[in-house]
Amino acid sequence: MSKSTYFSSPEARAFLQRRVSAFGLIAAILGGTALLFRVLMGVLFGGLEELITDPGFLVHAAAIVPMLGIWLICRRGQYSVNAIHGIENTGIFLTSVGYIAMGLDIRPEVGADTITAFILSLVMFARSVFVPSSARRTTVLGILIGIPLVAAMHHHYLSVDLEIWRSFGYPGETAERVAASQAVITVMWWTMTVGLAALASRVIHRLRKEVSDIQSLGQYTLERKLGEGAMGVVYVANHGMLKRPTAIKLLRPEISDAEALDRFRREVQLTAKLTHPNTVTIFDYGRTPDGVFYYAMELLEGATLTEAVKASGPQPVERVVRILRDAALALNEAHDVGLIHRDIKPSNIMLAHQGGVPDVTKVLDFGLVKNLGQIDDLEKTNTMSIKGTPHYLSPEAINDPQGIDSRTDLYALGAVGYYLLAGRHVFDGKTIMEVCLHHMHTKPMPLREASPLEIPEGLEAIIMSCLEKSQSDRPASGQELADALDRLNVARWTRTDAESWWDAFGSEIRKREAPPLASPTEHTVAIDLDER
Numbered sequence: 001m002s003k004s005t006y007f008s009s010p011e012a013r014a015f016l017q018r019r020v021s022a023f024g025l026i027a028a029i030l031g032g033t034a035l036l037f038r039v040l041m042g043v044l045f046g047g048l049e050e051l052i053t054d055p056g057f058l059v060h061a062a063a064i065v066p067m068l069g070i071w072l073i074c075r076r077g078q079y080s081v082n083a084i085h086g087i088e089n090t091g092i093f094l095t096s097v098g099y100i101a102m103g104l105d106i107r108p109e110v111g112a113d114t115i116t117a118f119i120l121s122l123v124m125f126a127r128s129v130f131v132p133s134s135a136r137r138t139t140v141l142g143i144l145i146g147i148p149l150v151a152a153m154h155h156h157y158l159s160v161d162l163e164i165w166r167s168f169g170y171p172g173e174t175a176e177r178v179a180a181s182q183a184v185i186t187v188m189w190w191t192m193t194v195g196l197a198a199l200a201s202r203v204i205h206r207l208r209k210e211v212s213d214i215q216s217l218g219q220y221t222l223e224r225k226l227g228e229g230a231m232g233v234v235y236v237a238n239h240g241m242l243k244r245p246t247a248i249k250l251l252r253p254e255i256s257d258a259e260a261l262d263r264f265r266r267e268v269q270l271t272a273k274l275t276h277p278n279t280v281t282i283f284d285y286g287r288t289p290d291g292v293f294y295y296a297m298e299l300l301e302g303a304t305l306t307e308a309v310k311a312s313g314p315q316p317v318e319r320v321v322r323i324l325r326d327a328a329l330a331l332n333e334a335h336d337v338g339l340i341h342r343d344i345k346p347s348n349i350m351l352a353h354q355g356g357v358p359d360v361t362k363v364l365d366f367g368l369v370k371n372l373g374q375i376d377d378l379e380k381t382n383t384m385s386i387k388g389t390p391h392y393l394s395p396e397a398i399n400d401p402q403g404i405d406s407r408t409d410l411y412a413l414g415a416v417g418y419y420l421l422a423g424r425h426v427f428d429g430k431t432i433m434e435v436c437l438h439h440m441h442t443k444p445m446p447l448r449e450a451s452p453l454e455i456p457e458g459l460e461a462i463i464m465s466c467l468e469k470s471q472s473d474r475p476a477s478g479q480e481l482a483d484a485l486d487r488l489n490v491a492r493w494t495r496t497d498a499e500s501w502w503d504a505f506g507s508e509i510r511k512r513e514a515p516p517l518a519s520p521t522e523h524t525v526a527i528d529l530d531e532r
Contacts, residue, residue, distance in 0.1 A: 013081055016132055020088045023130035024070025027095065030122050031064040039420040056105030058240055060190050061237045063098025066091040069159040088131065089141070096120055096145045101154045108160045108178075113153040113186045123195040128200040135202035144192030149190060154183040218250070220284075220296060236299060246283065247300070251293040270339050278330035278361045300362055301353045305346035305420060305510045314423040314453050318493040319359070319501075321459065323349065324417050326361035331413065332478030335406035342404070344412035344420055345392045358455045362401035390435040391425040393414065395469050398436045410425060410481055414466020414474075421459075422450040426449045426467060440469070 038057060042048035051057055070091040073083065103116030126137055157179035165172045172178045220237040226247060227234050237248040272282040284296040291362075305323070308315060315323075329351055331341060341348075343365060354360040394411035396403045418426045427438035444450075444467050447460040462484050468474050475481040 013084075014078070016081065017079060017084050019130050019132060020084055021071050021074035022089060022530060023088070023127055024067045024072075024074065026069060026126050026130060028064050028067035029061070029121050030126065031067065031095075031119075035060055035064065054105070055298070056102050058106065059098055059102045063095050063102060064211045066094035066098070077349065092123065092127070092141065092145070096122065097148070099123075100149055101156055103154050105137065108157045108182070109164045112156055113182050114189070116153065117149065117189050119188060119191070120190075121147065121197075124193055124197040125200070128197040128204065134205055135198040138201040139194060140200045142190070142197060146187070146194065150186050152184050153186050154179045157182045157373060197292055214303045216261065218299060220246060220499055232294075237296070239296075245299045246296045247298065248294055274330075274339075275338060276330045276333040278326040278363060279333065280362050280364050282409065300350055300364075302351045302358075302360075302362075305349045305351070305416065307509050308351060308505075309420060309423055311508045312501070314451055315420045316493070316497070316501075317421070317453060318491045318498070319458065320417055320420045321485050321490050322359070322422065322493040323351070323361050323527045324413060324463075325482045326483040327363055327413055327416070328410070328478040329361045330361070330478075331406070331409050332482065335409070335478055337515060340404060340406055341409050341412075342397070343389060343392075344409050344416060345389045346416055349416065350405060353502075358495065359493070390432045391419075391427070393436060393439055394471075395440045396471060398440055405471065406477060410466050410474050410478065413432075413481070414463050417445060417463045418444065418450070418467065421447060421453060421455060421463075423452075424450065456488060457483075459490065462488075 003420045007057050035057075038051060038060070039048070042051040068498050070087055073087055078312040091424045099116060099119050102119075103112045106112035106115055107263045124138075124142060127141075145254070158175050160175050161171070162175060162178070165178060170178075219239050219241060222235045222237050224236050225233065226236050232251045235248045235250070237246045239246055254480070268285045271280070272285070275413055280300070281298045282295060283298065286295070292416045303311070327344075330459070331344070334341060342364070344363075348363065348365045350364055351358075352360045352362050354362075365424060392412040392415045394404070415426045426444050427435055427442060429438060444464065447463060448455045462475075464479070465482070466474055475484065
């Protein structure tokens with residue numbers, strides 16, 4: 001990926017500027033630390049006055065200034081990518097010249113080349129860690145610094161005192177031979193330095209690119225994880241051009257079989273046909289170069305029904321009537337076009353703040369959607385597969401998965417209503433099988449006994465009719481269910497009621513960073529009975 005492509009977005013350019021600024025500060029701190037220790041040595045062992053007037057000390061101090069300049073310039077304002085690199089290159093060049101000049105003040109007999117190369121190596125390594133850069137660019141920069149370093153050290157060693165040099169046990173026939181040998185050694189050390197720095201740049205650059213590719217899906221940039229559904233993980237994202245907050249759902253990386261991919265694709269295409277205001281809206285669909293499927297949908301602010309019950313317990317009757325009616329109408333649209341949801345549960349229905357209106361019911365996550373008008377290949381090969389959440393599975397979804405219809409969703413919606421009013425599931429059990437057996441054979445406890453609220457007889461009758469074991473005994477459609485709820489003599493849940501509830505319990509919901517862990521019976525499952 002080219003530099004212009006990698007830093008093409010404003011966010012990436014700002015990131016580069018911050019990293020270059022951080023590099024300037026760190027490099028200045030490294031140089032300042034070395035300078036401080038030189039002062040400390042002068043205090044402990046004498047010669048402080050001579051030290052602070054020594055040209056090498058002053059040049060050392062001056063060499064820190066360009067790095068401070070990088071930090072001060074890049075920490076403010078907004079610069080183009082070329083300008084940022086220009087500031088960085090100028091600062092590094094001036095600093096390297098300063099350290100090389102400092103090295104020329106060190107007697108060659110005590111290893112001026114080693115000390116100088118070591119200090120410049122720290123600068124190179126700090127840059128490879130903090131500044132996003134390709135290995136090629138790091139190598140070119142290292143060569144540009146290495147040429148004056150080697151040339152300066154070769155010239156410096158021409159003035160070596162051969163008697164002192166030989167006293168250390170080093171061969172030295174002539175100053176020219178000593179200078180040439182030290183130049184070769186400097187080239188060796190600097191080559192290893194540049195090679196290691198370039199390798200570090202390559203590894204870090206590749207990791208940053210991989211993270212960038214993961215966080216960028218077409219025009220969308222992922223920001224944080226929002227939650228998990230039956231088939232995927234949901235993230236908060238932003239559209240690059242529109243700057244519109246969006247929710248992005250990605251198919252789980254570990255789910256890559258043909259059935260999962262086909263179901264995920266189908267979820268998007270079928271859900272995108274739905275236009276009811278109480279159904280989540282799909283904006284876009286795509287696939288990354290690495291083969292990860294995703295789709296973009298409206299980002300909703302609010303709480304799932306699970307979160308609402310956990311925050312305040314059983315919900316007011318008038319609120320439950322409103323939720324069930326809106327959800328029934330949303331499902332009715334899906335049923336009219338031949339689709340059933342198959343995973344209606346409290347965590348898949350949300351109370352959203354939308355258009356300045358609180359408590360807008362939204363049906364989410366059509367991850368297990370089924371087309372009633374056809375049985376495709378993946379269904380033909382898995383005719384005894386239970387799919388859904390155990391607490392909200394209808395009897396036919398358990399004992400006859402191919403016999404499900406729109407009334408299967410209404411059973412689950414009835415179970416949601418029971419949960420909202422009672423603050424507990426219709427049936428509980430220690431295992432998935434125990435819960436499923438209850439759905440098939442056990443009569444639910446009357447709602448007026450399970451709930452601490454005063455439940456109208458008409459509402460209880462509607463919810464219990466949804467929970468009938470036989471499909472024919474349930475409401476025939478979502479519209480029929482909504483009409484029955486409309487006929488109830490129940491006060492309406494008003495905007496004032498909703499705002500009062502959110503004022504009382506909204507902070508409790510917002511402070512939760514993640515939903516509480518659910519038991520295995522509350523997760524969406526897919527069980528192949530043929531294999532069992």
